[in-house]
Amino acid sequence: MRQPPSGHEKLKVGFNMKIIAKEDFNNFVNALINNNSFNVIGVKAKRDKFTFAPIDSAQELRLDYDVTLLPPKKYFFPQRETLFTYDLAGGFSAKGQAAEPKRMVIIGVHPYDIVALLHMDEIFRETKSDPYYFEKRDSSVIIGVNIQKMSKWNFSPYMGTATTEYGYDIMLTDLGNRYAINVGSEKGQELLDKYAKNVTSALARDIQLVGQKKREIMQLTQQKFDFPTELIPELLRKNYEESSFWERHSEPCLACGSCVLVCPTCYCFDVKDNPDLTLASGERIRTWDGCLLEDFAKVASGENFRSTRPTRYRHRYFKKGKYLYDRFGFISCVGCGRCGSNCLPNIANPVDLFNDMYHNTIGTVTAGAEPEVQIQTNESINYVPKLATIIKKQAMTHMETLLEIKLDDGSDLGHKPGQFVEISVFGVGEAPISVSSPPTKKGSFELCVRKLGSVTTKLHTLKEGDKVGIRGPFGNGFDAEFLKRKDLLFIAGGLGMAPLRSLFNYVLDNRKDYGRVTLLYGCKEPRELLFSDEMIALASREDVDFKPTVNWCPENETWTGNIGVITTLIPQVDFDPDKTYAIVVGPPVMYKFVLHDLRERKVPDDHIIVSLERRMKCGVGKCGHCQMNEIYVCKDGPVFNYSKIKGLPEAL
């Protein structure tokens, strides 16, 4: 199985091994501490446990530790991190994170934690790289140490991470009164050249001794996998639907998040605003989050996409053992054992869970094909929004308002139909909203905002001329080019009309490029109809077949169209299923029924296109909130061909 080298050269072990006496090593550490340009961090005792913390002297180092409370990732991806500060006084200004003035030297990192950092590197680099993480990571120096004592929960030998040949700048092996040193990078070599004295070449017996110590490390684990860990992805795949298995194991889960918060490869985060008491300035921060916590996948409308203990519990194992494996080619677990040791009901040890799963799986399990890994890195993420102005505000219904927004730098949003933006109200926060206007509208764009959470409620109180922040556009959007010359059947439910309109109006603006166009649009009652002026105009168009419906009509209102749920319209339209593409956008509950009826009408699965809603915090596939099975809705969606997601249990 692949472990991520991330550009780290595999070393010729022993070839350049060096030796330093412990006293000289301590002098080296003290020289680093006394040099003002370094922030020296090392493993220290905390009562009977250990932790990475700044050290004042080499004497504080405890390189004989078993495991630290938290992994060293906290120095690159801190528990709480300022993304930017803003000031609304005198216009608006935002400042990104200030650069760390000092280089970090982290002493005493065990091999499994080194490999975990390599996992984090790939995750934070994929598609768009995270500048805050890499600024700290790239400038720091990692001094590793081979394991001397192993925590009783540790199973790193099974994960191939008990030792490592790469990922460090310097690696130490304790040889009694001296350390053997492997140098893993030029950074490491430079540091030794400048600050260490009496470094000698290793003798053959030292090289032999290091090899022996590394072999002994493999025997230190008290955990036992009953099967080869390469089978984990396939084993999980076979057991996704075993609900009684997941229920049994997750029953005692406290949803306390301990297992994921101490994990060296967990990277999910939440983003929130922290205004000052003057309310005129403040900061946007990100904080560690965890998929085991109850509200992790909850959206502003109140819908929780993983509301039960078994689904959250299962998600953690799938994320580590299957989803990230499919994406990156490695199991995102390094066997440090922190999850197991921190779980009070004792249900988080992966060894116990996987062994039980293995013994409960009927039939033989063989490793599936290695995933094809295609990792692209483009530009760096910008978490600081562009300033924009609300140039027009139009109430649509009692719940929805249409905002027309212009970017203050004069640029065009440059979106595709179906994409979304993250809109900020500084001090309140950021929310993902689909763009409602077609790309054919230049100079400004429209967002149809329903009053649901704090940000959208606040947006409803803003006036024309007020400032907001915009990031994006994000997501894949509809492929308007592909749909050319096809017959299109648009089906919108409620607020689903908002994202759908960006494509629908684009099609109308380029009407001759498309075949037959039908729009079925349903909402609860007449007063909830969005874009009613446009809908009235549509009714008189001959090149569009428009059918609206309402679930009911109160007595004091008039309605001449269909009454009934959206599916009652489907039998009323005539279309050729082989030539037609259905574009379906609506609330989660709508899809099941509409998809069923479309399939009854023989529309092939790959002729159905949907757009899905999830909790999208970062918009760039990093924060983990919008994940449904292995898919990030914000990045791989929100638009999906139904044939591609029909096998995803968490999708619809």
Place this chain on the structure above:
Amino acid sequence: MKPKVAFFDFAGCEGDQLQIANLEEDILTLLGQVEIVAFREVMKEHSDNYDIAFIEGSCTRLQDEDRLKQIRKNAKLVVAIGSCATIGGINSLKNYRDSDDVRRTVYGDQARLFDTYAARPIDAVIPVDAYVHGCPMTKDEFLLVVKSLLLGKKPDIPNYPVCVECKKNENICAFERGQYCVGTVTRAGCNSCCVNEGTICWGCRGLVDNPNENSHKEVLIRYGQTVDDAIAKFRLYFGWQEAKR
């Protein structure tokens, strides 16, 4: 115009209002945002014309309900501050004892003059718009809630257990130190302040929305507590919430 705020107290120690009186220089910034029209602990003036009412203490007498209803009528927003007001707090311990006995203990031979009933949080009597949990609440969380209300935003109060904050703070778990803590079911937001200082979580912020109480009690027992100990641990602060569940 600055929103007018008022402070009220019911059965409690007034320790939460003391936190506000102790805001030091922040109080000046706060006064730039709001106008305080009633605050018995720090000023003589009093007005019933207010937008936001902060209420400390639990409701322990039937006649207190009228006063609460009047406050609800006057205020646009009602905020419960401190455990007694948000969850019933330690006052609810008395709900598990004989009420005559309790009154005699407190009021001696005057007991018949004091008609009390089961202690309850403010939202057992009137609707509450926001909560500042804690015993006492912290200045920081009070300011967080005030800022949120001024911005028209739902205060961001966690719905996860204190364990989350303990892990972020690299605390050694109280259970591993041979102590017994209810942080596993208690709403976070305190930055695990008690455990940071080497002690345990007593649960002053109340239960999370869906605590796994059975699992928690099993953990307590597995770590050497008796069922009675486990129940006592729960009643200290969760008395009212437990009875409701």
